[in-house]
Amino acid sequence: MTGDKKQVHTHKLGIYLWIWTLLFVFSFFSYMVDYLNYQGLLRWSLIVFFMLAKAGFIMAIFMHLYWERWAIVNVLLWPMTAIGVFIAIMAAESYYTFFSRMFYFVVGS
Amino acid sequence: MSQFDIEKLPKGSKGFMYDWGSDQRAFKGVPWGKAMMWIFLLSDTFIFSCFLISLMTARASTVVPWPPTSDVFALTVFGVELPLLLIAIMTFVLITSSGTMAIAVKYGYEKNRKLCGWFLLATAIGGLTFVGMQAFEWSKLIFHDGVRPWSNPFGAEQFGAFFFMVTGFHGTHVSIGVIFLFIFARKVFRGDFDTGRRGYFTSMKSDYEAIEILGLYWHFVDLVWVFIFAFFYLW
Numbered sequence: 001m002t003g004d005k006k007q008v009h010t011h012k013l014g015i016y017l018w019i020w021t022l023l024f025v026f027s028f029f030s031y032m033v034d035y036l037n038y039q040g041l042l043r044w045s046l047i048v049f050f051m052l053a054k055a056g057f058i059m060a061i062f063m064h065l066y067w068e069r070w071a072i073v074n075v076l077l078w079p080m081t082a083i084g085v086f087i088a089i090m091a092a093e094s095y096y097t098f099f100s101r102m103f104y105f106v107v108g109s
Numbered sequence: 110m111s112q113f114d115i116e117k118l119p120k121g122s123k124g125f126m127y128d129w130g131s132d133q134r135a136f137k138g139v140p141w142g143k144a145m146m147w148i149f150l151l152s153d154t155f156i157f158s159c160f161l162i163s164l165m166t167a168r169a170s171t172v173v174p175w176p177p178t179s180d181v182f183a184l185t186v187f188g189v190e191l192p193l194l195l196i197a198i199m200t201f202v203l204i205t206s207s208g209t210m211a212i213a214v215k216y217g218y219e220k221n222r223k224l225c226g227w228f229l230l231a232t233a234i235g236g237l238t239f240v241g242m243q244a245f246e247w248s249k250l251i252f253h254d255g256v257r258p259w260s261n262p263f264g265a266e267q268f269g270a271f272f273f274m275v276t277g278f279h280g281t282h283v284s285i286g287v288i289f290l291f292i293f294a295r296k297v298f299r300g301d302f303d304t305g306r307r308g309y310f311t312s313m314k315s316d317y318e319a320i321e322i323l324g325l326y327w328h329f330v331d332l333v334w335v336f337i338f339a340f341f342y343l344w
Contacts, residue, residue, distance in 0.1 A: 051335055063325055069139070095169060098172070
């Protein structure tokens with residue numbers, strides 16, 4: 001922006017290489033979840049854990065969100081709660097659909 | 110534009126109140142292009158969320174078993190069947206290109222024209238590799254396995270529709286990103302951001318900030334793949 005004092009804040013190369021390695025490790029682990037054929041709650045919790053860890057590192061370090069000011073961080077993160085609410089609503093809805101399908105397929109319409 | 114020293118402004122939640130309540134531009138130290146890219150990415154997040162939430166709804170409500178993605182996307186290498194192998198390689202390729210992009214942004218801000226350009230080029234080639242492997246995956250599923258949006262030999266019919274929609278929409282994002290990466294690699298090598306050469310479409314002078322904005326888009330594409338990998342392939 002013209003007039004603004006340009007503040008070039010670059011970070012050391014090391015931090016990017018570290019995060020890069022971490023992302024590789026997390027991806028490898030989440031692939032191992034499938035390879036070792038874990039099932040049930042263990043599988044889902046591991047998948048979600050590695051997913052959120054990767055997403056968090058990408059957003060915080062690669063997308064520089066960790067160094068951004070709170071004004072923009074909050075604008076970006078609060079709308080995500082709406083997605084969480086939407087997931088909850090649609091989960092409830094789909095269980096109801098599943099229930100009614102099972103019920104009417106068995107009992108007959 | 111008033112002058113301010115960003116280091117002297119309040120930080121954290123106090124900074125949040127100060128920025129929003131100060132009756133001037135809210136996003137201090139954030140170029141308008143970057144703010145707009147973030148807001149675009151937020152809207153894109155909602156689109157991808159809608160896809161993945163409807164995937165959840167379809168999977169949770171179908172009475173027919175969902176196709177075993179682990180076997181559907183397996184590859185046979187030297188007589189050994191490895192589950193999800195191609196998808197795993199695609200994931201590593203995309204993460205690698207995300208890493209090179211982050212480094213390109215760093216060198217861009219340091220005005221290291223050559224290294225920035227080479228890393229941008231590496232990122233573009235990574236993205237191109239990803240799209241190529243996706244094309245291979247699609248053609249295998251379409252021609253070899255006979256997967257269609259309305260039917261497939263593995264299980265629930267909805268599988269095909271979701272596969273083509275979700276990975277197709279993501280692949281489109283990657284392809285657009287690759288095009289822009291090549292364009293910006295050329296601009297960097299030519300020295301557009303050092304000489305202040307005006308853009309072909311925008312007629313505006315640009316800066317290495319443009320590389321960070323492009324980087325945000327590219328990291329977002331990687332971010333979306335993290336969620337697709339988890340929810341579509343692994344779940």
